[in-house]
Amino acid sequence: VIDFQASNLHVVGYSEPVDRWLSLEELEGHLHSLPELPNAIPYRTSYYTRGWGFCLTETQRRALAPGRYRAVIDSTLAPGRMDWGELVLPGRESGEVLLSTYICHPSMANNELSGPVVTTALAQMLKAMEGRRYTYRILFLPETIGAILYLSRNLETMKRLTVAGFVMTCMGDEGGYSFLESRLGGTLADRAALNVLSSHHPGFARHSYLDRGSDERQYCSPGVDMPVVSVMRSKYHVYPEYHTSLDDMSFISPAGLEGSFETMARILSVIEANRVYTATLPCEPQLGRRGLYPALGTPDTPKITATMRNLLAYADGSHDVLAIAERIGADVLECARIAETLAEAGVLARSG
Incomplete structure (x- = not known):
């Protein structure tokens, strides 16, 4: 039968x-x-x-x-072993970004295969990245019990070093994007993901930690409490094909996988670029003589230089670039680029 x-x-x-x-x-x-x-x-x-x-x-x-x-x-139940994959890419700083995906669901294309596929592509990108700021810990684990066992052997190091983390799952279809926040929200991972999704995929579905269902249950649990979120396409438990034979290769597409890769790559770029800067001078600095301001003022000059001036206005050492970009309504990566230019000119100092 x-x-x-x-x-x-x-x-x-x-x-x-x-x-x-x-x-x-x-x-x-x-x-x-x-x-x-x-x-x-x-x-x-x-x-x-x-x-x-x-x-x-x-x-x-x-x-x-x-x-x-x-x-x-015709099965056998006997003591065995657990295998996992681990790649650590050192950065200039000891702080770590976690990418965790799972390798345990048979014949599931979106719920299973898409996570390792996108994670592998990101690993290749990060490995080739020159001047990585953060260290990247990339894990391929059996869901739940794999994360628990890995944490049991690496908990103190990961708690001390992890600045942001992502559970990589359900990333292959062409449905709208979904976001699952960390246990209490407000972490760097939450903020970077929400910034990118709000700017580039404004119709995304936002889920609280009450809707959890993957390894964020372990990474964010009390006693671990790491800053881990999930960025997905169609979320597990939501699409009807979840955990059925209909979650097959026809459910995902190259375009869906590529979109998830590009979105995650942008989120990681935001995390890499995010810093705290402090103005080095009281009052507004004279930008023209530093080659940072048009020599001839025109009606368009304020608009052209608005992001630079607004960035300077909020660079007080207590707001990072991500927070400033959100406050002034500017692109965070553009703000980061401008902040580096201002730092090289000596009007901002890197303080974080």
Whole structure:
């Protein structure tokens, strides 16, 4: 009736071995299907409770005739080991940015495959980046238990060094963007992601930590409390195909993956560029003699130099570039570029 070779979703994950004959009535207690999605095979697991079962489409289930059925699952449950992937790219500073994705869901294109694909592309970009400011800790883990085990071995270092973190999942489709904030919000990761999404994808869906469902549950938990968020396309638990055979390669696209990559790359650029600057002079500095102001004033001069002047007005050593950009309504990366120009001219000093 069903065969693991046709779909590895047909067997409930971590089923114990079985080889027995059952009536249809007995078998029904071990079957899982989705009446609302009659052509989808659900993804089900039984990690912590011994049992066994089969997943099939509702259409297949309805076609089962009364009679005797042989249930065979040739599995082995035994002590094993956990593998993960880890890449640490050192930066000029010891502060770390975490990118964490998971490698445990079989046959899930958006919920599973898209995260490692985008994370790998970002890792290649970051590895080639000259003058990386931050160190990047990039992890490929089994969800939940993998993050817990990794934290158990690296908790104190990660708590001390992590300045921002992202759980990378559900990044492959062409749906609208989704954002899941950290436990209390307001972290650098929250602020950078919200700035980019608000500027470039203003229709994004914003979710509170109450809507959590991935490894932010571990990274943001009390006692860990790291600044970790998620930027996604269609969020897990929201799109109907989630955790079913319909979350296949047809659900994602190169354009969806590329859009997620570009969005995350921009967010990381904001984090890299964000600093605190302090004005070195009281009152407004004379910018013209420093080559920073047009020599001839025109009606357009104030508009041309507005971002520079406004940046100087708020560079008091207590507001970072991201906060200033949001206050003056300017692009944060443009503000960062101007701030560096002003620092090189000696009218601003880097203080963070």
